Amino acid sequence: MLKTLDSEVGAISTNNERRHSIDKTGSICSLDDTREITAYTNRNDLQEEQPEAKEHQISQARKWFYLSIVAFQGFLGPLSSSIYVPAVIEVRSTFNTTTTLVNTTISLYILALGIAPLVWAPLSERHGRRIIYIVATIIYVGSTIGCALSPNITAFIVLRIAQAVGSSAAQAVGAGTITDVFSANERGNAMGLFFLGPLIGPVLGPLAGGYINQYMGWRMIFWILTAMGALVLLLILFFLPETSKKHIEYLQFKETKRLVEHDGNEFSEKNLSGATSSPPERFSTGLVRPLTFLKKPVVLLASLPYALAFGFMYFIIATLPHQLEFKYGFNTGQVGLAYLANGIGNAMGAVFGGQYSDWYVNHQIKKSQDQRKIPEMRLGAMWIGILLLPLGDLIYGWCLQARTSVWLVLGGFFLTGLGVGIVQTPSNTYLVDSYQNYSASVVSASNLMRCTWAACTPLFAPKFIVAIGNGWALTTVAIISALSGICVLIVQKFGESMRARDK
Secondary structure, X not given: OOOOOOOOEEEEOOOOOOOEEEOOOOOEEEOOOOEEEOOOOOOOOEOOOOOOOHHHOOOHHHHHHHHHHHHHHHHHHHHHHHOOHHHHHHHHHHHOOOHHHHHHHHHHHHHHXXXXXXXXXXXXXXXXXXXXXXXXXXXXXXXXXXXXXXOOHHHHHHHHHXXXXXXXXXXXXXXXXXXXXOOHHHHHHHHHHHOHHXXXXXXXXXXXXXXXXXXXXXXXXXXXXXXXXXXXXXXXXXXXXXXOHHHHHHHHHHHXXXXXXXXXXXXXXXXXXXXXOOOOOOHHHHHHHHHHHOOOHHHHHHHHHHHHHHHHHHHHHHHHXXXXXXXXXXXXXXXXXXXXXXXXXXXXXXXXXXHHHXXXXXXXXXXXXXXXXXXXXXXXXXXXXXXXXXXXXXXXXXXXXXXXXXXXXXXXXXXXXXXXXXXXXXHHHHHHHHOHHHHHHHHHHHHHHHHHHHHHHHHHHHHHHHXXXXXXXXXXXXXXXXXXXXXXXXXHHHHHHHHHHHO
C-alpha cells in the first residue's frame, strides 16, 4: 500500500553519477538534473504530466548534431578498412611476410565489421546506446594504437580484428539512435547521412592512406586514426545523450522506486503510469535475435540488393590499383585520387537517396485512397539505383578492357558509386520502419550480409578478372546487380503480408 505522500514532492536530485538521457517525452535530461514528481493525495495515484510527441521535444539542430556524432563513429570502421591498401607493399616489407597475408587482414577486418554488431546490437537494447558507443570507441582507440606499434604480422592481424570490433558499434546501434530521435517521415534523410560513412569510407581511405604512407610512413596512418578515434570519444562523452526510450524509462523506474523506498514508503508498481518496470531481457535472448532476422524472407530480400552492390563495390576497389597502374601508368597518389570518382558518387547517392525516399513515401501516401502508410512504400525509391548499378559496371568494365580514356573508366566508377548510394538508404530505412522496436538488431543482420559479401569479393576478384577479362567480369556483376531488382519487386508486392506472417 503506497502511503500518502506530500501534496508535492520538490526537486529530487541524485549525486551518484551524471548520466545524460532523453526522458520518456523525448526531451534531453540528466539523472542528476532537477526532477519534479507530482504526487497527489490520492494514495493510489502517482502520475506524471502527459508527454508530448518526442520529435517536438528535440530541436532539429540537436537531432542532426547527435546524428553527426554517431555517423562520425560509424565512419571510422569503413575508413579503417581500406586506408592502408596503398601501403600493402611497405607493410609486407616491415613484417617480412607475403602480400596475400597482408591482404587477408583486410578481409578479416571487414568480416569482423559484419559479425561484431550482432553482439553490440542486443547489448544496446539491454544497456542503452550511449555506453555501447563509449566502450566500443575505447576498444577502437586502444587497438589502433596497438596497430601502430605492432612488432609482427600476428599481432597486427589480432589488433586489426579488435579494431574492427571497436569501430563496428555504430553500424547497428546507429540505426537504433535514428529510430529513437527521428520521426518516421524524417528517417530516410537521416539514414542517408548516417550511411555515408560505410559508402565513402572505403573510398576516401586509400586516397588519404596513399599520401600519408608516401610522406610519413604506414605507421603514421594508424596514429592519425587514433587521433580521430579519440576525438569521437570526447564528442560522445560530452555531447551525446542516452536516447533509448525503453532503457531510460527502466532507469527512471528504478530511481523512483529507490527514492520512494528510501523515504520509508511502500512501493507499488501499478501506481506508476507509463513507467517500464520490467527488467531488460536476457542477453542470450537478444544475442540470437539478429540471427533470427536472417531467417525472415522479407529481411533477406530487402537486404540482398544493397549487400550485393556493396560487395561488388569492393570487387572494383580491390582491383583498381593494379588496373590503373598496369593499363594507364598511374602512381600511388594518382590511384588514390581515382577513388574520388566512386566516393563522390556514393556521397551524392546517399544524400539524394535519403531525400528522394522521404519524398517518395509522402507522394505515395497522398496517392493512396485511405492515406495509409506502410514501410513497403519506401522501396520504390530503390529503382533508380538498381538501374544505375549495371550501367556503371558495364561502362567501367568494357572501357577498362578497351583501354579507352581513363575519364570514361572513372565515369563508370562514379555511376556505380551513385547507384550504391541510392540503393542503400531505402533498403536500410525500410528495415528500420518495419522493425522499429529492434532496429539495431535488424540492421546488424543486414550489415552481416553486406560485410560478408564485401569480405569475399576481394579474394576472388583478381583471379576472376584474369580468367575472363574486365569486360566480361563486370558484365557478370552487372547482370547479378540487375537481377537483384527481383527482390525489390517481391517485397513491394508481398512484403506486408510476409511481415504479418512473421509476427
